[in-house]
Amino acid sequence: MTTLNIRLTGVASILAGVFLFSGGLIHQLFHNPFGHWIMYIGDILLVFALTGLYAIQARQSGLLGLLGYVLSAFGWMVLSVAAFLILAEVSGLENAHDAFMFMYFDLSLYLPALYAALLGMVLLGLATAYAGVLPRYAGILLTVAAIVDFPAELVMSLSFLYYVSISLALISLSWMGIFLLRREGLPNAAILAPNHSHWLSDK
Numbered sequence: 001m002t003t004l005n006i007r008l009t010g011v012a013s014i015l016a017g018v019f020l021f022s023g024g025l026i027h028q029l030f031h032n033p034f035g036h037w038i039m040y041i042g043d044i045l046l047v048f049a050l051t052g053l054y055a056i057q058a059r060q061s062g063l064l065g066l067l068g069y070v071l072s073a074f075g076w077m078v079l080s081v082a083a084f085l086i087l088a089e090v091s092g093l094e095n096a097h098d099a100f101m102f103m104y105f106d107l108s109l110y111l112p113a114l115y116a117a118l119l120g121m122v123l124l125g126l127a128t129a130y131a132g133v134l135p136r137y138a139g140i141l142l143t144v145a146a147i148v149d150f151p152a153e154l155v156m157s158l159s160f161l162y163y164v165s166i167s168l169a170l171i172s173l174s175w176m177g178i179f180l181l182r183r184e185g186l187p188n189a190a191i192l193a194p195n196h197s198h199w200l201s202d203k
Contacts, residue, residue: 001056005055006056006180007181008052009048009049009052009055009056009177010177010178010180010181011177011181012048012049013053013173013174013176014173014174014177015042015045015049015177016048016049016173017172017173017174017177018042019041020042020046020166020169020173021166021167021169021170023037023038023039023041024162024163024166025163025166026038031090032090033087033091036091037087039083040080040083043076043080043083046076047073047076047077047080049173049177050072050076051073053124053128053134054068054069054124056133056180057131060132060133061124061127061130061131061133064123064127064130065123065127065128065131067120068121068122068123068124068126069120069124070120071116071117071119071123072116072119072121072123072124073120074113074116074120075114075117075118075119076113076117078110078113079114079117081103082103082110082113085099085100086100114153118149118150121142121146124139125139125141125142125144125145125146125172126139126140126143127139128142129143134176134179135179137175138172138176138179141168141169141171142168142169142173144168145164145165145166145167145172148161148164148165148168149161149162149165152165
């Protein structure tokens with residue numbers, strides 16, 4: 001990865017955290033199209049952010065990181081389609097609800113994608129903490145954010161945990177993003193050498 005790629009990953013990570021957090025709050029509190037727009041953009045940005053974050057630590061994070069990235073990227077790509085359909089529905093587009101129900105029930109894509117996304121983020125967060133290329137505690141926060149969201153998605157009375165989840169995700173993604181933006185003179189070969197991540201070790 002080049003220095004530009006790394007810095008773009010930092011920007012995408014920060015923006016993904018901000019958009020998911022703010023969009024989630026607006027969506028839950030006001031249920032208006034604007035909140036869904038913000039969430040939809042956040043979902044897309046998160047796929048880019050996860051791709052860059054994984055690439056930066058691909059060798060150091062090993063199979064755990066690869067599995068976490070594949071699951072989370074697949075899950076969020078499918079969820080971004082669902083977010084678009086929900087956006088169309090709340091914006092008053094006819095048949096958008098039917099299209100979402102077709103995706104949810106007939107294709108049975110939504111829930112598997114949701115669980116894949118959350119499980120993938122759990123694994124990727126653990127891999128980040130293990131690899132030590134990015135801030136370890138940011139990886140742990142990403143894992144906790146995904147774990148906390150599981151019961152919020154399953155039990156209506158625990159939906160308040162969603163706010164905890166998006167808050168932790170905001171902190172984690174912003175932490176890693178700022179960390180990458182603050183690095184100076186990042187050598188291109190650093191990502192390619194499995195035992196030479198010292199340029200990111202100042203956490």
